[in-house]
Amino acid sequence: MNAQRHFATLARYNAWATQRLLDVVATVDDADYRRDVGLFFKSIHGTLNHLMVGEHLLWFRRFAQGVSPRVTLDEEVETDRAQLAQRLLDGAARWQPLIESWPTERFDSSLNYTTTRGQPIALPFSATLTHVFNHGTHHRGQITAALTALGHACPELDLVYMLQQEQAEP
DSSP states (O other): OOHHHHHHHHHHHHHHHHHHHHHHHTTSOHHHHHSOOSBTTBSHHHHHHHHIIIIIIIIHHHHHHOOOOOOOTTOOOOOOHHHHHHHHHHHHHHHHHHHHHSOGGGGGSEEEEEOTTSOEEEEEHHHHHHHHHHHHHHHHHHHHHHHHHTTOOOOOOOHHHHHHHHHHOO
């Protein structure tokens, strides 16, 4: 398996699934959007903010710039829901070009960074990159469960639907 192609696919999927989810979230009224529905980060808004912090402000910077910013995982970095959605989409679009810019050897190396608790650590690069995309899938799943519980329809977000869509496109 070609690791670079594999992770480029996961990056495309991340952007695709984020767009589909945010299209539905945009139709949710503000009361439901901000309601504590029992998610780890309480609301849809809180969970989307967590994705912004984790995926883009923390992990992207670790992978792209080699820096480990000090952030709080439950920090509200964007109060405006439309701006948060746009930042999430813009951030998701940055992963594929980054992945495609790396030499293939990078995927067999380590990622050295400092944890949010200030401890230096080195983890397998590819497994840690897998974590980034798995983390996004996990929290999108939480949001779709919340949407369903609130009576809203949810999009199909399975990877195979993106692959089928890509295959059907001319």
